Amino acid sequence: MKILVCIKQVPGTNKVEVDEQTGALKRDGVDSKLNPYDLYAIETALRIREKTGGSVTALTMGPLQAEAVIREAYMMGVDEGFLISDKKFAGADVLATSYTLFMGIKTIGEFDIVVCGKQTTDGDTGQVGPALAEYLGIPHISWVKGIKEVDHNGVVVEQDMTESSMIVRMQWPCLITVDKDIIQPRLPSYRKKLATKNKVVNILTLKDFVDQNANNYGLLGSATKVESIFPPQANKDQIILEGSGEQLTKQLYAILEKERALR
Amino acid sequence: MQYKKLTKDDISYFKDICSPERVYTGDQINEDFTHDEMVEYGKYIPDAVVEAADTDEVSAIMKYAYEHNIPVTPRGSGTGLCGGCVPIYGGIVLSLIKMNRILEFDEENLTVTIEPGVLLMDLIKEVSARGMLYPPDPGEKSATLGGNVMTNAGGMRAVKYGVTRDYVMALKVVLSNGEVVRLGGNTTKNSSGYSLKDLMIGSEGTLGVVTEIMLKLIPEPRAVISLLVPFHSLEECIDAVPGIIRSKSVPTAIEFMQKEVIEAAEEYLGKKFPDKSSDAYLLLTFDGASREEVERIYEDVADICLKAGAVDVFISDTEERQESIWGARGVFLEAIKSSTTSIDECDVVVPRNKVAEYVRYVNALEKQYGIRIRTFGHAGDGNLHVYLCKDDLEEGVWKNKCSSIMENLYDKAIALNGQVSGEHGIGHAKIPYLEESIGNTPISLMQGIKQLFDPKLILNPGKVIGIYRKSCSSHFREI
Numbered sequence: 001m002k003i004l005v006c007i008k009q010v011p012g013t014n015k016v017e018v019d020e021q022t023g024a025l026k027r028d029g030v031d032s033k034l035n036p037y038d039l040y041a042i043e044t045a046l047r048i049r050e051k052t053g054g055s056v057t058a059l060t061m062g063p064l065q066a067e068a069v070i071r072e073a074y075m076m077g078v079d080e081g082f083l084i085s086d087k088k089f090a091g092a093d094v095l096a097t098s099y100t101l102f103m104g105i106k107t108i109g110e111f112d113i114v115v116c117g118k119q120t121t122d123g124d125t126g127q128v129g130p131a132l133a134e135y136l137g138i139p140h141i142s143w144v145k146g147i148k149e150v151d152h153n154g155v156v157v158e159q160d161m162t163e164s165s166m167i168v169r170m171q172w173p174c175l176i177t178v179d180k181d182i183i184q185p186r187l188p189s190y191r192k193k194l195a196t197k198n199k200v201v202n203i204l205t206l207k208d209f210v211d212q213n214a215n216n217y218g219l220l221g222s223a224t225k226v227e228s229i230f231p232p233q234a235n236k237d238q239i240i241l242e243g244s245g246e247q248l249t250k251q252l253y254a255i256l257e258k259e260r261a262l263r
Numbered sequence: 264m265q266y267k268k269l270t271k272d273d274i275s276y277f278k279d280i281c282s283p284e285r286v287y288t289g290d291q292i293n294e295d296f297t298h299d300e301m302v303e304y305g306k307y308i309p310d311a312v313v314e315a316a317d318t319d320e321v322s323a324i325m326k327y328a329y330e331h332n333i334p335v336t337p338r339g340s341g342t343g344l345c346g347g348c349v350p351i352y353g354g355i356v357l358s359l360i361k362m363n364r365i366l367e368f369d370e371e372n373l374t375v376t377i378e379p380g381v382l383l384m385d386l387i388k389e390v391s392a393r394g395m396l397y398p399p400d401p402g403e404k405s406a407t408l409g410g411n412v413m414t415n416a417g418g419m420r421a422v423k424y425g426v427t428r429d430y431v432m433a434l435k436v437v438l439s440n441g442e443v444v445r446l447g448g449n450t451t452k453n454s455s456g457y458s459l460k461d462l463m464i465g466s467e468g469t470l471g472v473v474t475e476i477m478l479k480l481i482p483e484p485r486a487v488i489s490l491l492v493p494f495h496s497l498e499e500c501i502d503a504v505p506g507i508i509r510s511k512s513v514p515t516a517i518e519f520m521q522k523e524v525i526e527a528a529e530e531y532l533g534k535k536f537p538d539k540s541s542d543a544y545l546l547l548t549f550d551g552a553s554r555e556e557v558e559r560i561y562e563d564v565a566d567i568c569l570k571a572g573a574v575d576v577f578i579s580d581t582e583e584r585q586e587s588i589w590g591a592r593g594v595f596l597e598a599i600k601s602s603t604t605s606i607d608e609c610d611v612v613v614p615r616n617k618v619a620e621y622v623r624y625v626n627a628l629e630k631q632y633g634i635r636i637r638t639f640g641h642a643g644d645g646n647l648h649v650y651l652c653k654d655d656l657e658e659g660v661w662k663n664k665c666s667s668i669m670e671n672l673y674d675k676a677i678a679l680n681g682q683v684s685g686e687h688g689i690g691h692a693k694i695p696y697l698e699e700s701i702g703n704t705p706i707s708l709m710q711g712i713k714q715l716f717d718p719k720l721i722l723n724p725g726k727v728i729g730i731y732r733k734s735c736s737s738h739f740r741e742i
Contacts, residue, residue: 012581031554033580033581034581036581036583039583075578183535184534184535184536184537184587185537186537186538186577187491187537187538187577187578187579187584188577188578188580189575189576189577189578190490190562190565190569190575190576190577190578191569191575191576193578244284245284
């Protein structure tokens with residue numbers, strides 16, 4: 001059983017500045033971390049391995065310092081890790097990212113199941129997993145909130161449909177994107193940290209790919225261009241009302257009326 | 264001389280001092296004001312609950328109460344565990360919860376001045392927004408800072424940073440006769456006579472009513488990482504602590520916890536804990552200026568733990584991971600409470616190298632008495648929280664067992680050179696144990712101090728030390 005988990009390094013806080021020229025996030029000097037949703041993806045992959053045997057491979061794409069998330073995956077028990085890193089891949093949107101991951105997977109080998117987090121906490125589109133499945137030509141289920149059964153033929157998953165749940169069986173090979181709280185992720189282990197200190201993180205660049213055309217990757221290969229990106233305006237206005245219950249009610253009513261919150 | 268029972272005139276006087284809607288009597292008094300978190304220690308109804316808005320009001324209330332012999336019980340959020348804020352002799356409950364303004368941040372001297380009703384969770388938020396840290400970290404975040412000061416609350420970061428007392432620089436206090444005094448000041452050093460400020464801290468409202476608090480802050484450490492360390496047994500777990508303390512890497516927290524308590528927290532929160540494969544865990548936290556610095560520090564301690572027999576050392580280095588562990592740690596008390604029909608608790612503190620012996624003793628008592636006992640606490644500072652669970656025991660049997668076990672627990676703590684309370688205080692529930700543990704002369708000194716500050720014994724009477732007015736018992740109303 002060959003299991004692949006796709007992970008990403010994201011900014012450690014939501015207080016990230018945006019480069020006004022390029023619209024890209026300024027990542028230099030900002031603490032980064034493993035995308036929180038990917039913790040659930042790794043845990044899901046490891047639990048599937050516990051049931052079926054085999055190996056879990058982690059794949060990420062990003063600058064060289066993104067090696068840290070592969071090391072973290074090793075500390076959680078992942079067997080092998082690949083980092084796709086090339087300046088030509090920079091500035092990729094959903095389309096170019098999923099295509100690059102697809103090319104990476106073609107280079108690494110075949111997998112029975114690909115597990116992704118539902119979304120990242122920086123890009124937040126939730127589309128890379130499904131787009132990757134399309135490139136791979138395999139079925140996928142997104143927003144998976146539970147794994148019901150795993151055997152050597154396939155997997156039965158519970159998909160969150162917001163107001164209902166759908167139980168789906170898929171044959172291998174397939175792709176799932178998992179929601180948080182699907183299962184409590186384990187913590188990185190210090191013993192594994194020591195044991196994998198010298199373990200190789202495999203680096204893949206454009207040279208390793210079947211498709212060598214740089215126009216299909218990064219900013220050039222992106223179908224969407226970011227016009228502008230900015231943090232949402234935080235609204236922290238507070239009004240403290242004082243007075244008796246009756247006075248407070250009147251004051252509150254007046255405010256709600258002014259804000260047109262009443263119908 | 265007996266305490267005065269409030270009359271209509273008294274009530275209308277208080278309504279004049281404050282405003283009518285901040286004075287509650289009869290049915291207007293919320294049941295919450297009759298007890299703290301430990302309903303088990305009895306419910307007592309005050310004649311009135313008065314919510315003060317500023318120092319002048321507190322002063323006027325105290326002046327009147329002094330002249331008319333009315334007992335006054337100051338109260339914050341009521342999250343105490345020893346009955347410290349319940350009006351056992353009736354009179355007024357003086358609620359300071361409305362005095363919840365943050366008055367001044369002094370970013371040059373790193374201090375903040377607040378009113379006593381500010382909640383710990385609100386202070387943490389405001390302080391952190393300015394890149395600073397208020398180091399004491401009591402578990403109950405909805406407690407008021409006034410309550411924290413009055414019990415000298417401890418918390419999880421005591422190992423490295425100390426307790427509430429270490430961060431109180433100055434207090435504004437209303438004395439029992441209504442006089443307002445300032446104690447301490449905005450200076451790092453002070454050898455100017457007796458430290459009345461320190462006497463006030465931990466006095467549980469029996470010496471004065473605090474109406475303003477100046478707290479010391481520190482720059483917020485930029486990186487915080489916790490280690491969750493599983494051990495095969497509780498003994499092995501606690502035995503590892505002295506080695507950690509001896510190392511040069513000082514953790515901010517060294518907590519210990521057992522599987523059963525973790526399971527109770529999971530049940531209570533409806534959330535899974537990241538690891539449950541072992542019977543006992545140490546939870547350590549390290550802070551520092553950068554992630555690299557903290558990693559260097561924790562690796563030394565992680566190695567010590569592995570040598571001491573730890574199964575592994577799990578690393579919690581992101582907000583989500585911290586929440587999955589500390590979120591559970593934060594609800595242990597509530598989780599144990601909700602797992603049983605009734606509890607009794609003790610909060611003893613023993614020298615750090617005696618923690619293992621004490622916990623072994625507790626485990627032996629559990630077997631001997633056939634009663635479920637849950638223990639967790641601060642292994643790094645020797646402060647242990649022991650909870651007896653009633654489950655389906657018959658009331659009489661429960662009371663008998665509780666009283667014998669409690670006596671054993673306190674006797675053992677004293678035998679190990681420990682103290683009755685590490686951070687919860689004495690209230691009225693722990694008075695006999697305090698009297699027994701510290702001896703006659705210290706008790707007499709405390710009584711003398713009490714009489715000096717509060718000659719009419721109107722301030723939170725019946726708390727901390729046994730000094731009672733004659734004929735008080737006729738006014739002793741338990742419901």
